[in-house]
Amino acid sequence: MNEILRELGKQMNRDEMREQDLDTQKKVQELSANEITNRAGQSTIVVDTHMFVKTGVGMWAGLPQSVLQRLSPRLLVLIEAPPEQIAERRRGDADRKREAAIVEEIQLDLQWSRATAAASAVATGAPVKIIRNDQGTQKQAAKELFDIIRKLVGA
Secondary structure, three states: OHHHHHHOOOOOOOOOHHHOOHHHHHHHHHHHHHHHHHHHOOOOOOOOOOOEEEEOOEEEEOOOHHHHHHHOOOOEEEEEOOHHHHHHHHHOOOOOOOOOOOHHHHHHHHHHHHHHHHHHHHHHOOOEEEEEOOOOOHHHHHHHHHHHHHHHHOO
């Protein structure tokens, strides 16, 4: 998405993308979906995104219907950690322009992500897998993701 923003003449970091007007965000999402499907061919592609983005006018789907239709995912995966751990990680990440690390808000974010994933599953017919990524278990979470992708593609 950063590459596409640069092509549109907008230089910004990933934390500033959510501050763009919705028309720009929608255009970038759709161009990104086109680029991903053009590159994919018959390969298995993993798209790392957020289920939603907090914008100045409200919650915006990270995978709106037009993008879901273009990507046609076979699996939706949420990678989650307990809200307290997410808050701690955000507080410790000085390199990013993060939102406030308030546990109650993070709990709502996780609920919103699950609801958005469920709606995406209904729209696409793709199952939703939730993987826990507790502090110190990144390798285990990555292995679980890898194993479910292998199972999905029959490898």
